[in-house]
Amino acid sequence: MTAAVSTTPGSPADGTGAGPEAGSFDFPAYLEATRLQVETALEASLGPERPESLREAMRYSLLAGGKRLRPILCLAACELAGGDSALAMPTALALEMIHTMSLIHDDLPAMDDDDLRRGRPTNHKVYGEAKAILAGDALLTRAFEMVALRSPQVPAEQLLRVVGELSLASGAPGLVGGQVVDLECEGKDVDLDTLEYIHLHKTGALLRACVLSGALIAGAPAALLGALRTYARGIGLAFQIIDDILDVTASSDVLGKTAGKDLTADKTTYPKLLGLEESRQRAEALVAAAKAALEPFAAEGKAAPLLALADYITSRDR
Amino acid sequence: MTAAVSTTPGSPADGTGAGPEAGSFDFPAYLEATRLQVETALEASLGPERPESLREAMRYSLLAGGKRLRPILCLAACELAGGDSALAMPTALALEMIHTMSLIHDDLPAMDDDDLRRGRPTNHKVYGEAKAILAGDALLTRAFEMVALRSPQVPAEQLLRVVGELSLASGAPGLVGGQVVDLECEGKDVDLDTLEYIHLHKTGALLRACVLSGALIAGAPAALLGALRTYARGIGLAFQIIDDILDVTASSDVLGKTAGKDLTADKTTYPKLLGLEESRQRAEALVAAAKAALEPFAAEGKAAPLLALADYITSRDR
Numbered sequence: 001m002t003a004a005v006s007t008t009p010g011s012p013a014d015g016t017g018a019g020p021e022a023g024s025f026d027f028p029a030y031l032e033a034t035r036l037q038v039e040t041a042l043e044a045s046l047g048p049e050r051p052e053s054l055r056e057a058m059r060y061s062l063l064a065g066g067k068r069l070r071p072i073l074c075l076a077a078c079e080l081a082g083g084d085s086a087l088a089m090p091t092a093l094a095l096e097m098i099h100t101m102s103l104i105h106d107d108l109p110a111m112d113d114d115d116l117r118r119g120r121p122t123n124h125k126v127y128g129e130a131k132a133i134l135a136g137d138a139l140l141t142r143a144f145e146m147v148a149l150r151s152p153q154v155p156a157e158q159l160l161r162v163v164g165e166l167s168l169a170s171g172a173p174g175l176v177g178g179q180v181v182d183l184e185c186e187g188k189d190v191d192l193d194t195l196e197y198i199h200l201h202k203t204g205a206l207l208r209a210c211v212l213s214g215a216l217i218a219g220a221p222a223a224l225l226g227a228l229r230t231y232a233r234g235i236g237l238a239f240q241i242i243d244d245i246l247d248v249t250a251s252s253d254v255l256g257k258t259a260g261k262d263l264t265a266d267k268t269t270y271p272k273l274l275g276l277e278e279s280r281q282r283a284e285a286l287v288a289a290a291k292a293a294l295e296p297f298a299a300e301g302k303a304a305p306l307l308a309l310a311d312y313i314t315s316r317d318r
Numbered sequence: 319m320t321a322a323v324s325t326t327p328g329s330p331a332d333g334t335g336a337g338p339e340a341g342s343f344d345f346p347a348y349l350e351a352t353r354l355q356v357e358t359a360l361e362a363s364l365g366p367e368r369p370e371s372l373r374e375a376m377r378y379s380l381l382a383g384g385k386r387l388r389p390i391l392c393l394a395a396c397e398l399a400g401g402d403s404a405l406a407m408p409t410a411l412a413l414e415m416i417h418t419m420s421l422i423h424d425d426l427p428a429m430d431d432d433d434l435r436r437g438r439p440t441n442h443k444v445y446g447e448a449k450a451i452l453a454g455d456a457l458l459t460r461a462f463e464m465v466a467l468r469s470p471q472v473p474a475e476q477l478l479r480v481v482g483e484l485s486l487a488s489g490a491p492g493l494v495g496g497q498v499v500d501l502e503c504e505g506k507d508v509d510l511d512t513l514e515y516i517h518l519h520k521t522g523a524l525l526r527a528c529v530l531s532g533a534l535i536a537g538a539p540a541a542l543l544g545a546l547r548t549y550a551r552g553i554g555l556a557f558q559i560i561d562d563i564l565d566v567t568a569s570s571d572v573l574g575k576t577a578g579k580d581l582t583a584d585k586t587t588y589p590k591l592l593g594l595e596e597s598r599q600r601a602e603a604l605v606a607a608a609k610a611a612l613e614p615f616a617a618e619g620k621a622a623p624l625l626a627l628a629d630y631i632t633s634r635d636r
Contacts, residue, residue, distance in 0.1 A: 110447035129428035137458065137489070140459070140489075147481070149485070156474040168459075173367075179452060183448055
């Protein structure tokens, strides 16, 4: 399987290199090491939940693999801001819990009605609708517990700002608002502004919360927070454009979900509005803008992980 | 309609008096004035939500009336702890949002499948299942936004503890955990311990969060927080016993929901396990224990609202 998005020569279409921008930074090693840290911490995060059937449903989706891009973005932003990423780990897990919750609820029969997610039956297919709804609710509230009660050594003022970012990203001003507009637009002709609105809310808001909360935990100054907002907007939209492109060009095997579903549902996508080539160009321009925003903070290679992550997002093939 | 639960002579079976314990405190006036304050604040709380259809679904259930006991408990606990209840209002609204979210999700076809709530069609009956699930999600996240971003003048440390209490009360250790066990027990023989587990989680946890968060905002000492935990446990269980009793004795007209549903669904209730009379006695003993816990803090009539609220809960007829 080749990458759906061709990037500039030297950049890693298969995710095995870090791109020319990252210099001597070993991005694949960083990505894998950080993903493993996140995976281990996620494994340990859902100990005490009761009853067991609820914990099992929560774990089924939370531990279903995936690239863990959101937690990694949070940890990388914390490091860029000069913080100790270990202090940001509980928040990083919280972000993955919120992401997982949104996947579980979006997959429900009343919503996108998906049977497959990451190559496995969706949560409600295994545990039933009631348990899936409740497992989502429990993951969402657990996310706030991670920040408020399981983040030692971080000042309360900073954690409270993180709670604020998480609440905005996961509610009406973020995930939920985007999903509502998305559902309302199904089967309708949608213009580019509306499509962007959907993606900035459905995907962009949580990615923004990832980098902002990581930076907030490190006590980042306003200038860096502003740059990270620009960065998140760029990679958020690019991420979604790539998703649309992959849905057209990749098979279900590679995606681990039902491919071509957007076309079947007569859903508006970037390729449909702009064509494949212009969609690719737009994604690349957004990634370039995202990276440019971080340049003033890129001394001593501190921005290397976030810069490489921006490239990685456009080079992924699933 | 007479009250389903008879209490000691002089206590207000119809909610028009405050009981002997409250002395000269005018409880009905307090209750109505505070309810109106909460109602006005709730009305103003959901301004900026987008899209409009989502805000409408959120408002439909949030502004459906009700006694607003949870916000009032929060404000009253703040006052008992010597705080300014105005500072606790955003948290009081947050608690009502969480309560409303749990009602919306519990009413869904996949869960309790209820058509009526507070005398009106349930949220999913009006807006469809997808919107109802998402309106619930948005109310839950909005609750955390209220505490983290809309509670000026309260120290971050105290607000963070409130976030912690809210997260525990609304997730697996509270509402969600209780609902899961409740659903799993449907149609089964349930013992008293399990029934109590369900109610302590489904109802008790949020009531505890109400009084604890109000007191936390006022900077209450540990001794008072401990007393409020005992108080909340007592009124929480009593509240649920009364609910079970009302389901047996009252009509749908008075309840504003489908009466006798618990019996139809072959659900275990207190009257079923203990009989009506012992259920009533147990509720009264719980209320007495709840009130006794507050005695050490009842100087200068400061506990009058919470003491009267404990009586009110056992004297309500709907």
